[in-house]
Amino acid sequence: MSISHKTKSHCLPIADENWPAEIADMRAGFAGDLNIYRTMAHHPALLRAWAPLRQHIVKGSALGPVRSELVILRAAHRIGSAYEWAHHVSRARALGISDARICDLRASPVGEDGLIARAVDALFDAGRLTPDIEHEISAALGKQAVFDLMATVGFYSVLGYILMTFNTPIDEFIADEIAKRSV
Template identity: 55%
Template sequence: MTDGTGLSPISDVDWPEDIADLLPGFAGALNVYRTMAHHPALLRAWCDLREHVVNQTALGRQRAEIVILRTGVRLASEYEWSQHVLRARSFGLDDTRIASIGGEVDGMAAEDAILAQAVDDLFDVKRLSRQNRDALTALAGVHGVLDLMATVGFYSTLGFILNSFAVPLDADAGLALEKAPLKSL
């Protein structure tokens, strides 16, 4: 159950029976959810919000990845950053753009800067500044503003789990990044 750093990801053999239906899907695919499976009721409740934040967001795939990457940076979550470098690439973001998300807002493309500044606002002042909220609304609409906040909250929770329990990066992600490391700026 534990490995000295906290909760270890649950193996297929030890997977809780009451969430057996989640094992072949998203929950069995990533170590963060295998760790969350120590609390089956929480993981089951997580499913609908995950579906919205990951697959139904008004931000769209690329903008959502910018928000997730910036959240990973702010949480110092190597796991979240690494997993989402790969996802961002799969959604068409190039390495230069991805790497910029780890830096200063003024070094990013204009749209990315709006998204990253919104994430920074939420971490730094616990709300969107009026100026950034207006820019974000113009960019993504009211649904996009709310989805950005939900995304930051969702991935912050995952980041807290990842950081608290030293969840290891999934082997396939590690190999993919080893073969194609992120090119820096």
């Protein structure tokens, strides 16, 4: 995965000394930790509104942490976001997901991973889950997981649009990790 255009962005991640006063309270939390949110800080109202949904998607999803990472990785692959792919390879590894399983998400995984991949693909390809896929996910993971899967794909698609539009650089600590052990 690579960013197709390597032009310098006019919307670089905001440095601490230029952080907007109206979201000063957010700099010490998640928003100050990653380049994506430092880029979103150019729109303080959006970043503030984003925070509660981010909290649910990242911490409270009915998918649970492992399935959420699988959904995010497939979405990152489908949208072509090198930033999200690299960051979520790191997070997936931290959860104990093997590199082989991570790599399978770029192809045609089987079992539950295949169901997740088919669901993400359906959302990208048709803008909806087919009744069969919705039923399978609901039966396997619960009705709330169906909603959280769709919300996760939408959430990370928007992040991908921002990242790729503004050519947001992968955070250095992630770039270093991936350079040492890529998938």
